[in-house]
Amino acid sequence: MRVLLTGYSGQLGHDAAAELTRRQIPFLGVTSREMDLTREAQVQAVLADYRPDAVLHCGAYTAVDRAEEEPERCMAVNGDGTRHLARGCAALGAKLLYVSTDYVFSGEGAAPYEVTDPTGPLNVYGRSKLAGEEWVRQLVARYFIVRTSWLMGHRGNNFVKTMLRLSESRRELRVVDDQIGSPTFTADLAPLLVELLQSDRYGVYHAANEGFCSWAELAEETFRLAGRDAAVRRVTTEEYGARALRPKNSRLSQASLARAGFGPLPPWQESLKVFLRDLGQGGGL
Ligand SMILES: NC(=O)c1ccc[n+]([C@@H]2O[C@H](COP(=O)([O-])OP(=O)(O)OC[C@H]3O[C@@H](n4cnc5c(N)ncnc54)[C@H](OP(=O)(O)O)[C@@H]3O)[C@@H](O)[C@H]2O)c1
Numbered sequence: 001m002r003v004l005l006t007g008y009s010g011q012l013g014h015d016a017a018a019e020l021t022r023r024q025i026p027f028l029g030v031t032s033r034e035m036d037l038t039r040e041a042q043v044q045a046v047l048a049d050y051r052p053d054a055v056l057h058c059g060a061y062t063a064v065d066r067a068e069e070e071p072e073r074c075m076a077v078n079g080d081g082t083r084h085l086a087r088g089c090a091a092l093g094a095k096l097l098y099v100s101t102d103y104v105f106s107g108e109g110a111a112p113y114e115v116t117d118p119t120g121p122l123n124v125y126g127r128s129k130l131a132g133e134e135w136v137r138q139l140v141a142r143y144f145i146v147r148t149s150w151l152m153g154h155r156g157n158n159f160v161k162t163m164l165r166l167s168e169s170r171r172e173l174r175v176v177d178d179q180i181g182s183p184t185f186t187a188d189l190a191p192l193l194v195e196l197l198q199s200d201r202y203g204v205y206h207a208a209n210e211g212f213c214s215w216a217e218l219a220e221e222t223f224r225l226a227g228r229d230a231a232v233r234r235v236t237t238e239e240y241g242a243r244a245l246r247p248k249n250s251r252l253s254q255a256s257l258a259r260a261g262f263g264p265l266p267p268w269q270e271s272l273k274v275f276l277r278d279l280g281q282g283g284g285l
Pocket of ligand 1: 008009010011012013030031032033035036037057058060061062077081099100101102129148149150151152155156157
């Protein structure tokens, strides 16, 4: 199997590349420099040249708040870009694994979302990711759609790294306490994505670390484990006032993974510990 990996320079792409290497699966990792998803001719040329058996599509426009100000750009990358890739996969007969998000849901209630639940994105980013899902379903015969949430990884920026940085200069941080979801360590998710890609268990999945928390709880646990004494002031979504709306209930049911015979990812607290140790921030452990 030869794999084309998009988003090679991103958090998840970085760990996906490490996993492909570990399994000795030949792959070509691309960023927007080698293959700009918005440029269809370039996408088709890379696919025609490399002729992958499978595409692991981790590349995306991920700036959720900024997307509200440049919706066309966000849609061009996540919606149209995924359509270009899906068309190319269909022409080659290649498998496609598309990484999607909890933000395709509206977040009402408190029950974990099943893969069959109706979608209803609240923001531009969520709508663009859902458009990508729809193109994948329409155009590709052998596809996986894997919705995940709240990624944290070594490469690039994420909430945990931001909290650690801010705690160096502030004694108290305002953090949202009414959005509930699952932090997900990219080093846990990447092996599952590659395992799926090697299988023929096509379909839609939810995959995140086990357990749920709010952003404020994640910040508190981060400070506890890292031995920081910054205080967390819990605020509501409305009090925080981010530009993009976000679902309050981001809980993802992982029943689909279990049905397909895949084990759960570790509890988020365990993975946070490993992540912080890797960052050299395990001072409070
Ligand atoms: N971050 C989260 O909390 C989260 C939560 C749920 C789902 N997801 C999904 O998980 C996947 C991975 O997210 P991530 O956090 O690892 O992303 P990330 O760190 O923001 O990296 C994004 C990647 O996409 C590439 N990219 C951006 N625009 C592109 C374009 N026009 N053409 C080609 N490549 C482009 C970037 O390449 P350049 O370096 O060239 O810009 C980069 O490699 C995405 O599909 C995202 O929607 C993320």
